[in-house]
Amino acid sequence: MDSHSFSPESTGLRRAGVLGLAAASTVAGTREMQRLLSAQGTSAPEVLLLVFFALCFGWIALSFWTAVAGFLQSVFGERLPGPRYPTVDEEGVPLRTRTSVVMPIHNEDPAAVFANLQATYESVAATGYLDAFDFYVLSDSTRAEAWVAEELAWSDLCRRVGGQGRIFYRRRTDNTGKKAGNLGDFCERWGRRYDFTVVLDADSLMDGRTLVKMARLMELNPRTGIIQAPPLCVGRTTLYARLQQFAGRVYGPVVATGAAAWQLGESNYWGHNAIIRTEAFINHCGLPVLPGKQPFGGHILSHDFVEAALMRRAGYTVWLMPELGGSYEQPPPNLLAYAQRDRRWCQGNLQHLSLVLAGGLHPLSRAHFLMGVMSYVASPLWLLFLLAGLAAALHDRFFLDVHLLEQPGLAYDAPGALRLFAISMGMLFTPKVLGLTLALTRKGEAARMGGRLKLVLSVLAESVLASLLAPVMMLFQSHFVFGTLLGYRVNWSSQQREDADLPWSEGLRRHAVHMAVGAGLFGAALLVSPGLAAWLAPVVVGLLLAVPLTVLTARASLGTWAARKGLFLIPEETEPPGVLERAQGITEEFAVEPVPDAVERVLTDAKAHALHMALLESQPGLSLDTPPAALESARRKLLGGLAEPLSAQEKVAALLDAGTLAEAREQRLTRSVS
Amino acid sequence: MDSVTTMTSCPSVPSSIWARPQSRVALDSFFRGFGFTSEADLSALAAWALDGYAAHGAQPQSALGLARARVETWLAGVLGTEHVGTSLLSRGRAAFVLCDVASRGARVLMQPSAPEELCRVMRAAVPVPAPAQVTTVMPEQHLTLWPFGEMFRRWFRGAAPDVSISR
Known part of the structure; x- marks a missing residue:
């Protein structure tokens, strides 16, 4: 099958525009950098510096031109060329297909999971198309307590x-x-019952109208394999999370629209809040x-990009559609939780x-793989760029004849350096400016974000805080990249999803090395000149303030305070969509009773x-997976009257064995009667 | 001792229904699983389960079998034929317990037909964890990670294939 047969006519022009301009900018920037560096000849650190600069600048240039494309696409307000969109008449026609909405979970908080699922379910019901949808909670939970809590929460939800x-x-x-295997298992058991499958994450929330729209688009476009609805971060109260929510709301759409505008039918799949053509996915x-x-x-490990590539290889298109809306998720509550997710x-x-x-x-598809790699490798590249720059400066300071610097024509072109720096910063901040421009010009949007003044202030404050937090993330990500390459084992535990405060001791433990690096950088820069130290100040300050920045931004009280002052507000907070409000309401209305001990709960609670x-x-045959030794020792403890608590493995073994549970409950009941 | 018999104490069932202690223990345990706790309810249910089958109720297993059959018949009537099968008793019991039907007393099982409202509530509470499976295989996709290397390998028949591993 011709893998290019679905691209609209303007594809080449759009891609040449973004990729060509990004390449041209990179070449121009690198040449200017090379001119600046070669004033007194080129040392080995300077060659390295130039290579790192080219890679970092190329990455920035691609983001810049993507944002420009997104801005233009948003301003002209046209739909993406390629897919067939439903007409007004077609929008009222009943869906002819069946869609499953699946939510893979792994040791999550059942209250939040089932509240989101209920809100999504009710939202679909409100569209009148519920008959076309089924919902699945696909649990991979390993903790016995999570398992039993999920069963109870699921039963309550159904009722x-x-x-x-x-x-x-x-x-x-x-x-x-892991998650890909969980989804694969679903496909192999129930996938053939459905035309399409909407994949959610444990913290996903989707508007029913969006789900219906996605199913209808899939019906109308039989060669579309995946439609990704970019999720908007919502629902958190910590300052860190609210910064992310704000950034995602103001700048995110520009970047996402830009990516969609040039990637078209070869866009990417982000693993959740997306609809997939089930049969094509299975095959x-x-x-x-x-x-x-x-x-x-x-x-x-990261299955989504690969699945998108395989879908595209099979001749099906993959679309990113930011205009769909109604797609939500929650950001990590603090920097450390964000870093933990990033490590995975x-x-x-x-x-x-x-x-x-x-x-x-x-x-x-290859480009998507490389862009995914670059989103992490950019950090160590930036670090190496800084270190190479420092090394080059130290080299010139200690090994170069100082008289050379005084000769006309051999001195550094300081204004030129400043100009290149300004251009780099301009390209880095342009997506923010474009996003802000759109928000300011859209009717009513600025008002729902605290008003124009507060919106501008929020962007400025967010930019300062993001710049201070960036060096810490640079070191975290550099550590993850080098660690991974050196064989670092990744623990795939579920991420923290609560808004709990971080203790100072935790911040200090995580950031001690970062502060030391900051102090080292500052010291080395001072050895060269106070001017260089001043240039490095934004990086150094961010690293030296890592602990208070992490701990304070993790506070919900500060996030709430900022909201009261009208800062970092998003329209989804000031005028929450129905589905968001409902999810919040369900969480408050139907509290899920905690399960402190799963076996005890199953033995003592009749329900x-x-x-x-x-x-x-x-699910017959489940107990066959139980290690016999674990079940044996669980039985000894439960039925033999031993007061010893069950281990995690013994709990799972007991919960998988109906005979043991029945015997143990009977024993308890008899004991209580007598 | 096998020869000792106990008379049920519930006035609503014939006083001629007798159950051996072991059978009674088994029946009590069975009905406690449905949420019944009072002695009066348990006695009445034991008598109801064994009504007309006194000869078979001599052994605990037989008594339990009779009780299961009675309850399954009742559950089938309440839940409809949709759930009839091997899991009727466990799913029905779950629905029964989740709806706290036992709080209505033993009489609820003994009436010829359950109230419509109870049927509706119980049907909504039956746990249906998943629909019937339509089993299929998701074939593992073949990826040649480095096609040029693979071409050389074929030429020289050296090294291990640079492809994904089959499960």
Whole structure:
């Protein structure tokens, strides 16, 4: 199948515009840098400096031109060329297809998960198209407590909304392939029942109208494999999260629209808040296990990019559609949680390096792999650029004849350097300016973000804070990249999703090295000249203030205070969409009772027991996965009257064995009667 | 001791229904699983389960079998034929417990037909974890990671294939 057959006519022009201008800018910037560096000849550190500059500048240039494309696309307000959109008449026609909405979860807070699912379910019901949708919670939870809490929350949800037979719950005992394996397992069992599958994340929330729109677009475009609705970060109260929510709301759409404008039918899939053509996914997106050992071999960790590439290889298009709206997720509550998530994603993205040259892929799929790699490698490149610059300055300071610098024509072109710096900064901040411009000019939007003045102030404050936090993230990501390449093991635990304060001790423990690096950089710069130290000040200040920045931005009280002052407000906070408001309301209205001990709960609570036993019986053979030794020792403790608590493994073993649970409950009941 | 028999104490069932202690223990345990706790309810349910089958109720297993059959018949009537099958008892029991039907007393099981409102509530509470499976295989995709290397390998028949591993 011709993998280029679905691109609209303007594709070449659009791509040449963005990629060509990005390449031209990079060449021009690098030549200017080379001219500046070669004033007194070129030393080895300067050659390295130039290479790192070219890579970093190229990355900035691509973001810049993508944002410009996004701005133009937004201003002209045209739909992306390519897909067929429904007419007004077609929008009223019943859906002819069936769609499953799946939410893979792994040891998450069931209150938030099921509140979001209920809000999404009710939102779909409100459209009148509920009959076309089924919902699945696909649990990979390994903690017994999470498992039992999920069962109870699922049962409550079904009864609350009358979702029996439409909202399903399945738990895997074997977590092979992590999230991708979880989704694959769903496809192999129930995938053939559905035309399309909407993949959600544990913190995803989607408007029913968006889901219906996506299903309709898939119906109308039979060669479309995936439609990604970019999720907007919402729902958190910590200052750090509110900064991300604000940035995502003001600058995000410009960048996403720009990416969609030039990537068109070769866009990317982000793993959630997207609809996929189930049959094509089953037939063409079964992930291979890569040869070799980690970090590049083994199971594919970041499955989404690879699935998009395979879908495209099979002849189906992948679209990013920012205009869909109604797609939400939650940002991490603080910098450390963000870094923890990045550590996972970093290894997954670096693993894609081994796929860049894989046979049969579309060139843009390869580009997506490289862009994913660059989003992490840019940090160590920036660090190396700084270090190479420092090394070059130290080299000139200690090894160059000082009289050379005084000769006309050999002195540094300070105004030229300043000009290049200003251009770099301008390109870096342009997406923010363009996003702000759009927000200021759109009717009513600025008012819903605190008013024009507050909006501008918020952008300025966000830019300052983001600049101060950037050096810390640079060091975190550099550590992850080097660590991954050196065989760092990634622990795929679920991320922190609560708005809890961070203790100062935790901040100090995580950032001690960062502060030391900041002090070292500052000292080395001072050795050269106070001027260089001043140039490095933004980086050094960010590193030296890492602890208070992390701890204070993790505070919900500061986030709430900023909201009261009208800072970092987003329209979804001032006038929340119905689905968001409903999810919040459900969380407050229907509190999920915590499960401190899963086995104890199943043995003492008649409802939990009956429900768990019914679910166990519906999945026969589950107990075969239980290690016999764990079950044996669990039985000894439960039935032998030992007061010893069960280990995590013993709890899971007991919960998988209906016979043991029945015997133990009977024993408890008899004991209580007598 | 096998020869000792106990008479049920519920006035609503015939006083001629007798159950051995072991059978009674098994039946009590079974009905406690549905949320019944009072002695009066448990006695009445034991008698209801064994009504007309006194001869078979001599052994605990037989008594339990009778009780299961009775309850399954009742559940099938309430939940409809949709759930009839191997999991009727466990799913029905879950719905029964989740709806706290036991609080209505043992009489609820003994009436010829359950109230419509109860049927509706119980049907909505039956846990249906997943629909019937339509099993398929998601074939692992073949990726040649470095096609040029693969071409050389084929020419020289050296080294391991540079492709994804089959499961």
